[in-house]
Amino acid sequence: xxxxxxxxxxxxxxxxxxxxxxxxxxxxxxxxxxxxxxxxxxxxxxxxxxxxxxxxxxxxxxxxxxxxxxxxxxxxxxxxxxxxxxxxxxxxxxxxxxxxxxxxxxxxxxxxxxxxxxxxxxxxxxxxxxxxxxxxxxxxxxxxxxxxxxxxxxxxxxxxxxxxxxxxxxxxxxxxxxxxxxxxxxxxxxxxxxxxxxxxxxxxxxxxxxxxxxxxxxxxxxxxxxxxxxxxxxxxxxxxxxxxxxxxxxxxxxxxxxxxxxxxx
Ligand SMILES: O=P(O)(O)OC[C@H]1O[C@H](O)[C@H](O)[C@@H](O)[C@@H]1O
Numbered sequence: 001x002x003x004x005x006x007x008x009x010x011x012x013x014x015x016x017x018x019x020x021x022x023x024x025x026x027x028x029x030x031x032x033x034x035x036x037x038x039x040x041x042x043x044x045x046x047x048x049x050x051x052x053x054x055x056x057x058x059x060x061x062x063x064x065x066x067x068x069x070x071x072x073x074x075x076x077x078x079x080x081x082x083x084x085x086x087x088x089x090x091x092x093x094x095x096x097x098x099x100x101x102x103x104x105x106x107x108x109x110x111x112x113x114x115x116x117x118x119x120x121x122x123x124x125x126x127x128x129x130x131x132x133x134x135x136x137x138x139x140x141x142x143x144x145x146x147x148x149x150x151x152x153x154x155x156x157x158x159x160x161x162x163x164x165x166x167x168x169x170x171x172x173x174x175x176x177x178x179x180x181x182x183x184x185x186x187x188x189x190x191x192x193x194x195x196x197x198x199x200x201x202x203x204x205x206x207x208x209x210x211x212x213x214x215x216x217x218x219x220x221x222x223x224x225x226x227x228x229x230x231x232x233x234x235x236x237x238x239x240x241x242x243x244x245x246x247x248x249x250x251x252x253x254x255x256x257x258x259x260x261x262x263x264x265x
Contacts, residue, residue: 013117013145016101019046020065023098026143028117034149036117041067042095043121043141045075048151056238058174070095073174075153077141080133080167083196083219088133091172099123105140108154116152118144135165173240178233185210187227193218 019025023041030051037047048056059073070076070091079094102122123139130136142154153171177183186209194200196217205220229238 014119021067023067024101026101026119028119028143028145030117030145030147030149032147032149034145036143036145036151038119038121038143039071040099040101040121042070042097043077043099043123044071044095045143045151045153046071047074048145050149056176058176060174067098068096075174076172077155078168078170078172079139079157080135080137080165080169082168082170086168091170092168093129093133094123094139097123097126097129099141102140105142106156108142116144116146118142135159135163135167136161137165137167175229175238177229177231180212182231182233183212184230184232185227186230187224188220191220191223193220 013029013031015027015029016024017027019039019041021039021041023039025040025046026038028036028038032051033053034051035047035049036045038045045057046059050056057074059071063072065071076091076095078091081088081092084090099121100123102120105120105122119142121141121143123141125133125135125137136159138158138160140156140158142152144152144154146152155169157167157169159165188205188210189208191205192202193205194202196219197215200219210216225243226239226241229240231237
């Protein structure tokens with residue numbers, strides 16, 4: 001297959017449909033039947049399914065599919081703030097904005113799009129956004145579904161007026177699991193974390209892995225590039241890997257201009 005045939009193939013694998021809130025969604029499909037659904041509202045991934053049609057992302061049964069509410073589920077884009085540590089509303093404004101499809105994004109690594117269904121989204125600040133966060137930026141998000149069903153999110157933040165600014169970004173991901181008591185997380189051992197259930201007090205993770213017996217709400221600092229979420233009952237492991245992010249967990253001290261997350265099974 002030559003390059004233009006490959007590009008046409010990828011376009012065919014990305015279909016635009018209307019979401020429940022009337023806003024466009026892009027459905028990505030790979031040749032084996034796996035799929036992902038991305039809403040222009042918030043640039044939020046709302047669904048990621050295996051080639052067997054199993055949903056891998058959780059959406060709350062109480063989720064509200066009506067703007068300005070962000071849908072509680074899938075993968076929310078938190079930007080330019082994570083949590084409530086800054087002056088903006090919880091998790092920043094990007095999750096409540098309507099993004100556009102970027103038909104002509106600056107090139108990424110040429111190998112990045114091979115054998116993948118993908119879509120490029122773009123968010124620019126509105127006049128209202130600039131009043132509460134006076135920084136001119138372009139936020140480009142690529143969502144890719146690979147031939148083997150892995151999901152990759154690549155974010156690129158561009159400062160378009162050269163005046164420096166800092167920001168924080170997170171992919172707030174709701175994984176679908178069988179039961180929280182069946183889940184174990186590896187990759188956070190020995191890290192410090194801020195405990196949101198203890199007024200953000202700082203502790204050090206002592207266990208070999210993390211299991212859950214009660215509510216847990218923490219921000220791990222200087223996290224490693226790979227974290228594994230084991231679901232024993234479903235016999236499924238989510239492997240979350242990242243690149244280009246020096247510190248994913250320290251609100252207001254991360255300055256990446258480009259990074260990616262790869263979610264694979
Ligand atoms: O309710 P939201 O604004 O969507 O935030 C959902 C959750 O986000 C983060 O994980 C915070 O640490 C939690 O405290 C919060 O409950």
